[in-house]
Amino acid sequence: MTPPLIAFEDVGKRFTLHLRGGTMLPVIAGASLAVAAGECVVLGGASGTGKSSLLKMAYGNYRCEHGAIRIWDGARTVDVATAEPRAILALRRHVVAYVSQFLRVIPRVGARAIVEAAGIEGGLDADVARARAAALLARLDLPERLWDLPPATFSGGEQQRVNIARGLIADRPLVLMDEPTASLDARNRDVVIALIREKRAAGAGILGIFHDADVREAVATRIVDVADFRAPIAA
């Protein structure tokens, strides 16, 4: 039996604000949940309850202060909380995709090139990456005249679609999604819903935040309420 794609075990985090006299800002405590292949687990709960922080800890953007976050890379589990930077970078290349809320744009790099590069980094051959990037951007209804332009001047929704294409192009088995449909119209929301279902059918696991109730209904196989993970951290 293979382990879950990702398992949070008693995860806790506080921010220590040194510039504010060492103020401790508790974010989350006692978070335990797992995502298996084929599941789409949605993190529920009001904003400010630490949902995005959980995703960032899983991707390694935030340090996991307490507990373990075990990710199955196909051969072994890697605990992101204690892994070396190189091990986390290897997970990002081959195992974990992250669709953030906002695209971090790079000057002079066009939309299609951004998506292709993410595919090549994820192990696709250049021609496969090129074909998939075009197919995804077309499916996400990004006008072809924009493909070779840097997304800095795109609308929020257009940038978000580039971001989704970038996150989904390679065959990474675990996809973390932070509000991927926030600035999309109904038609593009439906495309994202379909893409998520296809990823699941292909055996990927998804852990995401979707505030839109319709999208959540459409994609979630299970909802975990993050408000349950607010126990005070024992000293």
Place this chain on the structure above:
Amino acid sequence: MTAPLLTVSGLTKRYGARTACDGVGFTLEAGEVLAVVGESGSGKSTLLGLVAGEVAADAGSVAYRMRDGASRDLATLSAAERRALMRTDWGFVRQDASQGLRMAVSAGGNVGERLMGVGERHYGRIRATALDWLGRVEIAADRIDDPPTRFSGGMRQRLQIARNLVTSPRLVLMDEPTSGLDVSVQARLLDMVRGLVAELGLAVIIVTHDLAVARLLSHRVLVMRHGRVIETGLTDQVLDDPQAAYTQLLVSSVLAA
């Protein structure tokens, strides 16, 4: 198991009572980009000088995996071996282009000189390769016979990059390569460096005070202050979730555009 490409341990340099670099260590593998960030006087440029062997260390060592696979302590190399290493397998892009280029020699000559240093003697091939590299760093072919004194700051930095990369080095040191340039020029240079690093699989140590440069180019970051490494890790983790008080100050002091 093979040794890392570069193994730096315990590097220390004192200037009188002041310790410019205090027991700094890290490893670097092929294809990895390490950013060294900190304010002026933090010791980051001293660290680069120590790694390159241009500043004599009071303590510590730098070991490099040579092309034959053997890891050598650079202190044990002869002067000739060290020079050969620096002009073939290593590059050093300086903050001040006039220190990294020969200002009285043509652009083509600046690139060609490094090629001649590795034994190339055929004029036609040297010129063709120089032309190819000028194109890759977006310098027009008709500028090949101009000396860098007639180039803008951004062009000089691009020429420095061509000069350093023409011998296919495996490790490139960069000291504030974009400071002093206009932002649009910076963006062009950074994008070029980003592309070349990925394409050539270079290992890079880049010293910068600009956290956006570190985020764009590097996998890992060392934060230095008063000669010491006060925080190190995955670049986006250090920048998004800084742990040390000083790193929090650095990150929170940047104006978001």
